[in-house]
Amino acid sequence: MHSKKDNKKKLLWLQGVTCNGNTHSFLNLPYLPLLLSKIELLYFPTMEALYTFEEISECKLSCDILVFEGAFDPELKRNDILIQTMLEHYSKNAEYVIAVGSCASFGGIFKASAPQRNSGLLFNESERTGPMLEVDQKIINLSGCPIHPEWLGYTLNMIINHQKILLDEMHRPRELYSNLAHHGCTRNEYFEWKVDAKGFGLKEGCLFYEQGCRGPMTHASCNKILWNEVSSKTRSGTPCFGCTEPDFPKQNFFNTKTNMSIPEDVPLGVPKRNYLTMAGIAKTFHIKRLEGKLIDYKTTP
Amino acid sequence: MITKQLLEHIEGEASVYFDIKDDKVDFATITFPHFRGMESILKGKNALDALVITPRVCGICGHAHLMAAVRAIEDAYKNAGFEIKLTQKAQKIREFTLIMEMIQNHFKWLYMVIIPELVKLISIKLEKTPLKGAYAASLSAKAIAVFGGQWPHSSYMIPGGVTSDPTFIEIMQARSQLEELIKFFEKETLGISLDKFLTLESCKDFNGFSSDLTNLEKGLIETGMHTKGFAKDQFIVLGEHGFTNSSKLKGTRTFGINSKYVSDTDAYSPQEITYAKNALYKNEYYEAGPLGRMLSQSVPLIKNMHRRYKDSAYSRVMARVFEIGYLLEYSKILLDNFDIDEDSVVTVTDIKQISATGIGVVEAPRGPLLHKIELKNGMISQYHITTPTQFNIGSSTPQTPTPVQQAMQGLAKKDALFIFRTFDVCSVCTTH
Ligand code: SF4
Numbered sequence A: 001m002h003s004k005k006d007n008k009k010k011l012l013w014l015q016g017v018t019c020n021g022n023t024h025s026f027l028n029l030p031y032l033p034l035l036l037s038k039i040e041l042l043y044f045p046t047m048e049a050l051y052t053f054e055e056i057s058e059c060k061l062s063c064d065i066l067v068f069e070g071a072f073d074p075e076l077k078r079n080d081i082l083i084q085t086m087l088e089h090y091s092k093n094a095e096y097v098i099a100v101g102s103c104a105s106f107g108g109i110f111k112a113s114a115p116q117r118n119s120g121l122l123f124n125e126s127e128r129t130g131p132m133l134e135v136d137q138k139i140i141n142l143s144g145c146p147i148h149p150e151w152l153g154y155t156l157n158m159i160i161n162h163q164k165i166l167l168d169e170m171h172r173p174r175e176l177y178s179n180l181a182h183h184g185c186t187r188n189e190y191f192e193w194k195v196d197a198k199g200f201g202l203k204e205g206c207l208f209y210e211q212g213c214r215g216p217m218t219h220a221s222c223n224k225i226l227w228n229e230v231s232s233k234t235r236s237g238t239p240c241f242g243c244t245e246p247d248f249p250k251q252n253f254f255n256t257k258t259n260m261s262i263p264e265d266v267p268l269g270v271p272k273r274n275y276l277t278m279a280g281i282a283k284t285f286h287i288k289r290l291e292g293k294l295i296d297y298k299t300t301p
Numbered sequence B: 001m002i003t004k005q006l007l008e009h010i011e012g013e014a015s016v017y018f019d020i021k022d023d024k025v026d027f028a029t030i031t032f033p034h035f036r037g038m039e040s041i042l043k044g045k046n047a048l049d050a051l052v053i054t055p056r057v058c059g060i061c062g063h064a065h066l067m068a069a070v071r072a073i074e075d076a077y078k079n080a081g082f083e084i085k086l087t088q089k090a091q092k093i094r095e096f097t098l099i100m101e102m103i104q105n106h107f108k109w110l111y112m113v114i115i116p117e118l119v120k121l122i123s124i125k126l127e128k129t130p131l132k133g134a135y136a137a138s139l140s141a142k143a144i145a146v147f148g149g150q151w152p153h154s155s156y157m158i159p160g161g162v163t164s165d166p167t168f169i170e171i172m173q174a175r176s177q178l179e180e181l182i183k184f185f186e187k188e189t190l191g192i193s194l195d196k197f198l199t200l201e202s203c204k205d206f207n208g209f210s211s212d213l214t215n216l217e218k219g220l221i222e223t224g225m226h227t228k229g230f231a232k233d234q235f236i237v238l239g240e241h242g243f244t245n246s247s248k249l250k251g252t253r254t255f256g257i258n259s260k261y262v263s264d265t266d267a268y269s270p271q272e273i274t275y276a277k278n279a280l281y282k283n284e285y286y287e288a289g290p291l292g293r294m295l296s297q298s299v300p301l302i303k304n305m306h307r308r309y310k311d312s313a314y315s316r317v318m319a320r321v322f323e324i325g326y327l328l329e330y331s332k333i334l335l336d337n338f339d340i341d342e343d344s345v346v347t348v349t350d351i352k353q354i355s356a357t358g359i360g361v362v363e364a365p366r367g368p369l370l371h372k373i374e375l376k377n378g379m380i381s382q383y384h385i386t387t388p389t390q391f392n393i394g395s396s397t398p399q400t401p402t403p404v405q406q407a408m409q410g411l412a413k414k415d416a417l418f419i420f421r422t423f424d425v426c427s428v429c430t431t432h
Helices: A021-026 A032-037 A053-057 A083-093 A101-106 A133-138 A149-160 A188-192 A272-284 B038-042 B047-057 B062-079 B088-119 B130-148 B168-190 B194-199 B203-208 B212-222 B290-296 B300-309 B313-336 B388-392 B403-408 B413-422
Strands: A009-015 A039-043 A065-069 A096-100 A139-142 B002-010 B012-021 B024-031 B234-237 B247-250 B253-255 B262-266 B277-281 B356-364 B367-376 B379-386
Touching (some): A065 A149, A133 A139, B038 B047, B047 B062, B047 B379, B062 B356, B130 B168, B194 B313, B212 B313, B234 B290, B313 B413, B367 B388
Antiparallel strands (some): B002 B012, B247 B253
């Protein structure tokens, strides 16, 4: 049983309709042992903690930080108890409710399995019609499919250190979601000069024009705080799928939607007409350096 | 009387309904109560969207789903008359990242599930160190991310190859993650060098040193796990890879196999609605996973184990730990022989031209994973997934028990619960 002596924050991790991806992503946090030494883990899905799920589902305990992973389904039960009942009980005394992942934030991929029922905790896609409106002030959305481990690491550390977390209008921490996935992408120069990737499997070229990259429209720090400390989707040649946004998942992920060969969506905050004018001018430049391979192992002697 | 037991700290949750007679499990049925409808989400979408959606079936083996999906699409290309020939480079990168996902899974299962559960049953000292599992897994995930951009939920395979174009620096980075992982395995898990470990030929060899591994082994013997948990003594390995032989095994004898004989039926769950299906091969139940894989490779130590302890819980657990070492060694070879001149991806016909069915089969951490796809002009008209847990943890009637049902029969409930976990259960995959 847990002791009260060191006044550590009590964290409880519950799951809705989920793939466990956020749980596993969190386990990759480089300073996980240090962080866990600063909190008291009441329950965690993949590891033994202070209580069993049976004890948790009786709804007799309380927590300071409630973490919720997965889409909210009003009919979902765990151990025969509605997850809604558990959420209501544990959010009452919690200081913060953290929605980890896009499912818990906006409905995400598992909204699609029951679109009429499933949603995020506070938002249903971008509408504020989730089940937890009453405690909206406590809710922090860490969208992403899955969450980036360091985003949760940051949020928990801020809470432990009693620091105020500035949120955007979608309740996401500004420090993590003011960047776009586009920031820090190694293909930025190609983006500026409108040089598209000639296909997949290349390090040269930008994936915005043909391959469906949502980097310039997606609030996320994936290219600033690298994944697993080493890389990101766009660095490895995969387009950004916009997984931190309320409209994830869209369709035709590997294709850029165009109208008369003009991209349907243009970078955030840029008027379309201006963007097109500028793109037209940029295209007239022919920058030799950006046209060939960066390193050509085949032809270099 | 039938009693219900909730199982947590597996991937997701399951309920087991035990019928206990004279303090022993007479029979047990298994329920997976959650459902997410992945196959229906995929219907009507562009085939390539499966590469983004299917990794989301599972947080711990999403990469295996990605690979099964890409193989299914490539098979549809082939059946439509457009065979795709991957470069060696693309093949090796795919295999390497798949192996890294298997390894992270095995480490988590060992340190977060098996050791803590075994500690509850034994008197000898065995320390619970779940974070060791997380640390080792994070090293594997880094190695995947070097090529795949991120883990979990990477989507870096596409028909014809992989999206990344690694340079020597990246290969060296992956190599150094691998070295670190091997060092960890030697120091923290084995207590001897990997080379030495891979030359062990008999279970008796565990007596010569002391480590997490030997303590685990002692714990399994102390709890009699070498005399319990026998399943069917027949195994299947379906995925085609350089590190395994696709085959059907009866004991240690191997036979040919064809994935077209895999079928599924509704699971038997009289007490509660379950969303699971049982997977069968030629209408029979087979065990899937590392024990079968290592027997299919005729690994001397595992053959010795099987001779002594058959397909007991002991053999099942030790084979999974052994597979970590086996795969680490194989990964070195993959990274060493890498032709960087080759293309990462070969050009393929536009998916819109493809109307055909395809099947993608891989060995996921827990065993064979099958994706079947049906395409009309590049759009998905049908998608069907069969997962390893459906082979191992099916729930059938007493007349035709599945591997796990058979393995739990006649035992005390506490032993049965441990044995359930020796199969490394994934509920989220099962109820995709
Ligand atoms: S690939 Fe995507 S994130 Fe990178 S520069 Fe192009 S648009 Fe931006």
